[in-house]
Amino acid sequence: MALFAAWYLLVQVSPQSSVKSFRGYFHLAEGCGARWSASLEDSFNRYQSGHQGYWMDLTLVLGKLWQPVVLPSLTVLTPEKCIALAKEVHTTALKFLDAEVHASTRLYMLHGRLEPLKDEVPKKITVVLRHYLQLVTNSNHRKAITRLLVSQHPLAIERMRYKQRYHRVEVLRDQRLCRFGCREVETVEHALFFCKKSAALVSR
Numbered sequence: 001m002a003l004f005a006a007w008y009l010l011v012q013v014s015p016q017s018s019v020k021s022f023r024g025y026f027h028l029a030e031g032c033g034a035r036w037s038a039s040l041e042d043s044f045n046r047y048q049s050g051h052q053g054y055w056m057d058l059t060l061v062l063g064k065l066w067q068p069v070v071l072p073s074l075t076v077l078t079p080e081k082c083i084a085l086a087k088e089v090h091t092t093a094l095k096f097l098d099a100e101v102h103a104s105t106r107l108y109m110l111h112g113r114l115e116p117l118k119d120e121v122p123k124k125i126t127v128v129l130r131h132y133l134q135l136v137t138n139s140n141h142r143k144a145i146t147r148l149l150v151s152q153h154p155l156a157i158e159r160m161r162y163k164q165r166y167h168r169v170e171v172l173r174d175q176r177l178c179r180f181g182c183r184e185v186e187t188v189e190h191a192l193f194f195c196k197k198s199a200a201l202v203s204r
Contacts, residue, residue: 040054043056044074065092065093065096066092067095072085094127098126107150110149115130132145133145133146155191156178156186159176161176178195180195
């Protein structure tokens with residue numbers, strides 16, 4: 001994910017940059033014994049002289065991350081530092097994702113969620129295949145659960161958030177009431193566990 005985020009930013013900075021060459025830089029961190037390529041050295045020299053190239057693109061990308069990451073000079077960069085740099089980018093991407101999740105009112109069901117672990121106490125993990133999704137064997141059911149958790153559903157709490165044909169302004173949260181006449185906000189929790197107005201739904 002961190003590599004994809006960095007690649008996406010790289011495209012924004014320089015659409016002509018080669019994804020293959022960008023990955024080639026990170027390959028050094030994996031190969032550890034790889035020799036510097038002439039193209040990488042040339043790119044670094046161009047960067048030092050103020051010209052555009054892969055090294056400048058990468059420097060700009062890392063500097064635009066949520067928590068900026070400093071790219072060391074090629075003259076002091078080692079395979080070990082490349083590994084540490086890749087980990088720093090990955091950590092920054094996870095922190096950014098975690099902050100975005102907790103800042104979103106739509107993702108309130110994911111706030112502070114702890115993941116149970118075998119032989120360990122539950123702990124917070126930003127990116128993981130949730131244990132409850134592994135228990136559901138039907139792929140359509142897994143998608144349905146995921147949509148509920150990330151507010152991609154047709155319930156009033158979400159649908160009436162936006163301007164639509166029959167309401168031109170955003171409806172306040174406490175006015176997004178249940179479609180069956182309840183005087184309660186139509187949330188996921190209400191629809192699944194508390195609404196008794198629809199006999200057809202209650203019987204399922």
